Amino acid sequence: MKALLIIFVTGLLALFFGLRTDKRWVVQALTVAGLIAALGATYYDWAWGTPFEMAGMIHFDHYALAFSGISICATLLIALMSDRSYQGSEENYGDYFALILFSLCGAFCLFSFESLIMMFLGIEILSIPMYALAGAQKDRLASNEAALKYFLMGAFATGFLLFGIALVYGATASFNITEISTAIQSKGALMPAFFYVGVILILVGLSFKVGAVPFHYWSPDVYEGSPNLVTVFMSAVVKIAAFGAFFRLFAGSFSGIIGQWGPTLSVIALLTMTLGNVTAVMQTNFKRLMAYSSIAHAGYLLLGILSSERGVGGVMLVYLLSYAVATISAFAVYMALSKDNEGAGIQIFRVLSRRDGWSAAAMAVAMLSLAGIPPTAGFFGKYFLFAEAFPDYPLLVLAAVLNSAVSVYYYFRVIIEMYFAPVAEGTAVAKTDFGRNYRIVIIAGLILLLGMSLAPGWLLGLPV
Amino acid sequence: MVAFLFYLLSAVSVLCALLVLLMRNPVHSVLSLIIAFFAIAGHYVLLNAQFLAIVHVIVYAGAIMVLFLFVLMILNLNKAAPPYQTTLVKVMGAIAGGLLLVTMVASLKHSAIQPVAGAEDGQIGLVKNLGKALFTEYVVPFEISSILFLAAMVGAVTLGMRNKKDNSSAITHL
Incomplete structure (x- = not known):
């Protein structure tokens, strides 16, 4: 709760500072300072503080604090590199930072809710700033399209979610996730049938938010159309938040009736990973490639929701952190290379190894991690997740492993482009000018990706 | 009397909600939406929730719908919109919506609705x-x-x- 208040106040300050000054570094430094303070407060609560609890509404337990921590880290990396994006709209800089911070407040609610009301509020607080940010480049048609598409589809999904919540309330007379779980156990077969319809409708609403097939149609267009910085935030923090809420709700109250929603979610997971990977193979635009890659990863992560009875919160945490850091790191390199927000193909990485060795190495590690190649963090995330899901869903895990093999193809295309693209002899390769902030993010991403692979057990052992 | 009013208001709100979708002219759609909102406010009154009813009328039927009408008038959209959906999309929508309807009706048919604790005294x-x-x-x-x-x-x-x-x-x- 301390972190939520700190982030909210920082957002307010960013609004006012954005009005008073035209210097973007002021707002940026303020945001970074606020995020670091929030990270410190989260650690304090984790280690020494008594977790804030408002009975039946919100409870910042260790699960919530751990997920808050990783989403603050991801936002910190994103805030550091907001250097060249938003070109042509600098004067609204404070507003954009404030909206990102407000969205992060929504993510905190999604990690800590005890009541479906708080979950709904959290999803709205997370999404509404995103609708506005997707359209931040007002003079670019693709950005307008992204905002409108995201908003309309998001409003529709919210309708499903609310309808589901209303039906669940009608059957159990409670919004509290613990009381819903108790009601499921005590009523058993006497539970009215519309309760299960409600659960499925909530599942549909949340599947939309995580971008699972068949509710994924918005995501490639929105990812491509939004300004780069917003795309990174969507694919990293919004994904962490949506999965944090999905897991908390389904592990906390619906894991007892997995027989009712398990088959549906299994089919969704299978479709999501297969369609995401197969379509990603055909992409040439980098942002669309990353959009389909994020859909594929959502498919793997749904395996964690399916195994929610086994208490795999720590495994989800490791997977989401490795996915988010790899995505941010890859986008940092991409954003440093692309001068504007127009979509660029993967040719933009051609012979990057000669232009800037360090960032090429970071990009390669990020791609290896997303593909799940052993020494990187992504491998451990995938390994633990698949190992937990294997006893119950052997066929689904087999499909996931095959899909990971497919994904190697398109992730390696980027690496080949960087290291093995043919260059005519004697042509001088110009060095690329990477901004200072990008370099910080790129190096931080590299360290995190390799460092996490040294201590995956420590992260897993956190009492989530 | 209350039961009669309940069914009347329900019928009006469902009918107007359908008209919102079926009307070709956007202004007619907005007007039927206003009637639907008033019918829902009537439901709140039946539940003895006067405050919610008033707020609903002021905010939804009043402010938001006036805003809708203003936008329609300013953008000069009050002509019949050209049909832009293909038949395939319509059929797909009808199938998906129909399946949801069948599921809802089937699940609600045999369910007894219990009163919520604390709501008995109205x-x-x-x-x-x-x-x-x-x-x-x-x-x-x-x-x-x-x-x-x-x-x-x-x-x-x-x-x-x-x-x-x-x-x-x-x-x-x-």
């Missing part, structure tokens, strides 16, 4: 009780929703504000 929707609930049990969501409204406001202003650099792109685009 006092739960009065302003006093609502205020008490908002500031005790639901104080956290009540306060947190201020972040939501602030974010929505900032987002709307950000989208609506003109960039300082290019003054040429004024409202002429409309």
Whole structure:
């Protein structure tokens, strides 16, 4: 709760500072300072503080604090590199930072809710700033399209979610996730049938938010159309938040009736990973490639929701952190290379190894991690997740492993482009000018990706 | 009497909700939406929740629908919209919506609806009780929703504000 208040106040300050000054570094430094303070407060609560609890509404337990921590880290990396994006709209800089911070407040609610009301509020607080940010480049048609598409589809999904919540309330007379779980156990077969319809409708609403097939149609267009910085935030923090809420709700109250929603979610997971990977193979635009890659990863992560009875919160945490850091790191390199927000193909990485060795190495590690190649963090995330899901869903895990093999193809295309693209002899390769902030993010991403692979057990052992 | 009013209001709200979708002229759609909102406000009155009913009429039927009409008039959209969906999309929509309808009807058919605890005396929707609930049990969501409204406001202003650099792109685009 301390972190939520700190982030909210920082957002307010960013609004006012954005009005008073035209210097973007002021707002940026303020945001970074606020995020670091929030990270410190989260650690304090984790280690020494008594977790804030408002009975039946919100409870910042260790699960919530751990997920808050990783989403603050991801936002910190994103805030550091907001250097060249938003070109042509600098004067609204404070507003954009404030909206990102407000969205992060929504993510905190999604990690800590005890009541479906708080979950709904959290999803709205997370999404509404995103609708506005997707359209931040007002003079670019693709950005307008992204905002409108995201908003309309998001409003529709919210309708499903609310309808589901209303039906669940009608059957159990409670919004509290613990009381819903108790009601499921005590009523058993006497539970009215519309309760299960409600659960499925909530599942549909949340599947939309995580971008699972068949509710994924918005995501490639929105990812491509939004300004780069917003795309990174969507694919990293919004994904962490949506999965944090999905897991908390389904592990906390619906894991007892997995027989009712398990088959549906299994089919969704299978479709999501297969369609995401197969379509990603055909992409040439980098942002669309990353959009389909994020859909594929959502498919793997749904395996964690399916195994929610086994208490795999720590495994989800490791997977989401490795996915988010790899995505941010890859986008940092991409954003440093692309001068504007127009979509660029993967040719933009051609012979990057000669232009800037360090960032090429970071990009390669990020791609290896997303593909799940052993020494990187992504491998451990995938390994633990698949190992937990294997006893119950052997066929689904087999499909996931095959899909990971497919994904190697398109992730390696980027690496080949960087290291093995043919260059005519004697042509001088110009060095690329990477901004200072990008370099910080790129190096931080590299360290995190390799460092996490040294201590995956420590992260897993956190009492989530 | 109450049962009769309930069925009347339900029929009116469902019929008007259908008309919102079926009307070709956007202004007629908005007008049927207003009637639907009034019918829902009537439901609130039947539940003895006067405050919710008034707020519903003021906010939805009043402010939001007037805004809708203004936008329609300003953008000169009050002509019949050309049909832009293909037959395939219509069929797909009908199948998907129909499946949801069948599921809902089948699941509600045999279910007994139990009354919610505390709602028997009919006092739960009065302003006093609502205020008490908002500031005790639901104080956290009540306060947190201020972040939501602030974010929505900032987002709307950000989208609506003109960039300082290019003054040429004024409202002429409309």
